[in-house]
Amino acid sequence: MGQLKVSQLKEKLLNRTATLGVIGLGYVGLPLAVEKAKAGYKTIGFDVQASKVDMVNSGINYIGDVVNEDLKGLVSSGLLSATTDFAEVATADCVCICVPTPLDEHQQPDISYVKASAESILPYMHKDMLIVLESTTYPGTTEELLKPILESSGLKCGEDFYLAFSPERVDPGNLIYKTKNTPKVVGGVTPKCTEIAAIMYENILEAPIHRVSSPAVAEMEKILENTYRNINIGLVNELAILCNKMGINIWEVIDAAKTKPYGFQAFYPGPGLGGHCIPLDPYYLSWKAREYGFHTSMIESSMMINDRMPEYCVERASKILNRFKKALNGSKVLVLGVAYKQDIDDYRESPAIRVIEELEKSGTEVVYYDPFVPEYRHQGYVKKGEKELTVELIESVDLVIVTTAHTTVDYDFVQKHALAIFDTKNAMKDVKNRENIELL
Template sequence: MSIKEKLANKTATLGVVGLGYVGLPLAVEKAKAGYKTIGFDVQDSKVDMVNRGENYIGDVVNEDLESIVKSGLLGATNDFSQVAKADCIGICVPTPLDEHQQPDTKYIEESARSIVPYMHKDMLIVLESTTYPGTTEELLKPILETSGLKCGVDFFLAFSPERVDPGNLIYKTKNTPKVVGGITEQCTEVASALYENILEASIHKVSSPAIAEMEKILENTYRNINIGLVNELAILSNKMGINLWEVIDAAKSKPYGFQAFYPGPGLGGHCIPLDPYYLSWKAREYGFHTSMIEASMMINDRMPEYCAERASKILNKYKKSVNGSKVLILGVTYKQDMSDYRESPAIKVINELEHEGANVVYYDSFVPEYTVGGKTKKGEESLTASLVENVDLVIITTAHKDVDYSFVQQNAKFIFDTKNATKDVISKENIELL
């Protein structure tokens, strides 16, 4: 029986390597679609939690995970010999930057080498990790072919970029359109058949993995550049005494030709702050410098420092130096109403202020404590009037909806709002916007 036939009659066994923000939701959807699914992860804690039906990802419904684990459709393991039982493997591992801001592909390489001893004919492997154009064909394919199997003949290989927007209430893994690009046309067809049987969204086929890889980079670089534009305009508008948030509201009244992007303390999450670096690194191979992209990256990367400088100027108005001042940060996640603090600019703002001698505390109901670079910081247990009254400055770095900003305004000496969270607060005499 061919792999396409197994996918059609749901006798195929599916695997997912990496059970994080991308991998676990994908594994859940595969199991919910009726496929026996095996999740692979090197972290024992994740494996154990999945096998107990305990969810740790915000975009996964607790009851869904518990149900499919109990039914036997989903199980997790750190034993890669179980790859031999799978007909399809999705690789959903991190692709961070190294200390030189260059792509670090070690997790992709390690995953591939763990798969190789257990590969078999008619197997489909799909890379979903965001990476630079050429990774699937130039890096992954040669490693997999050390198995003795030939890509496009004995096994199928494709790239299909993850499109996960944590906290999005409308678009989830299940209903977000999928882009698929295989090494060969047949690779594309087999990979498309996989997603057609799992998702409720359309499948967009492209001619190669490199097209799909570049497509993902384009998505996030587009956002990076436009956010860099409004961040630069925020800096200029402050000098000119202009409220940029009102400017953006006015501009988005135009029904065509404009999409609203908003300034903030920097970029967070795994994709948007990192992806442009993949492209600029790869571009150097061709003697090309991505000047516009690099300029936006420089602006966005500097925003936490700029916000700390603005905070210093605000304190100076009250004859307070940063050194020795007590500052309350509201929100440390990179996005509102969720617990993900990867690459969060709020934490970078905290680090900048602490470096200057400020006593920084934070409140975030989604993150009671965080650990970055081996350093753990605990948040305040509750947002009380006493807490707000006894700090020299409140800085809003994440606009969580569970915070009563009118209450904060009434009790704070001064507020620096980097997210326009106080838009609906009536009294604004002690509020300064980014």
């Protein structure tokens, strides 16, 4: 019977009569829903935020990696729709869960959104259904958390329904790799689960599908990707601090090192780590490792270095102001960029916001300019940015701190009018006059 069910669902996927669902219409979910609909599948997006659902149903795009015309066309053709009513899960053959997995106030995994998604699916479970978790999480989540919830429906995983983990690999603002052409890793609870999940992605994406033996392998693979970056960024941040003490330019050191054609990959220092993955994923692994009495010492060391970078940047800013006989308390500072990376509007976990917080704690008046983020919300308050980068604005501050390397900012203009600049991203590397510029 099991093989027959796989064949039925496989046939629906191959002839594109399957209805596909996506839970969570954010930076991961909306681009995935668009690709599913572009592949010719009727696609339903689910979100608890009515505002997002209304925007999708109106063909209004709010994610940078989605082409506006694609969204409008798919909605108007009826291939893509959105809803807050999870009862419509009953009409879906395959559902991908793409909800946030943040950390709580104790820096421990908050998988409440994943759990809530599974519980929302549960009343509408049916036979021959595929469920895929894409949210980054600790190894074991799919089998230890999702599987028992979904099997409480009375359906058996691997026979009556299919469950897999396939980590999202979204890189907001990447001009080359998007959802459609980024290779996908898939690990199912059983070989049948892996097979049907891989078939779904093969019919949606223009990228290789790499099958692994279990969800835990796929979950660990995702954490390895981001922990690799976290550790290497921690290394280069620590070297940046040392190089500053030694009077050596770390940016020049990295440029020299990367001339080696093998054995070295360039990573760069900065005011800390941002985005939803790299700063958070190592905490998921460290938390899970404690269950086995294991301490991830190298990972935890890099996290400590990276977490402290915003404070270190404020200390460096203080030293720059001291040269002008000014203190942080009472000074006015312009922060350039609050997005967590260049040329996008995503400020999740942005270290720039931590820098602003640390400055304000010291009594500094902080204004910011970001061409992509006119305002941001953080811990219950809204901070509005400056509308324009004017001569008057730059000349009114005691220090400019560059925290995001947006390519749309005229850095020669900033240099010309600023009293002092602390460039934490080497964004001003092409500016010729460097008398008032200090690098991280």
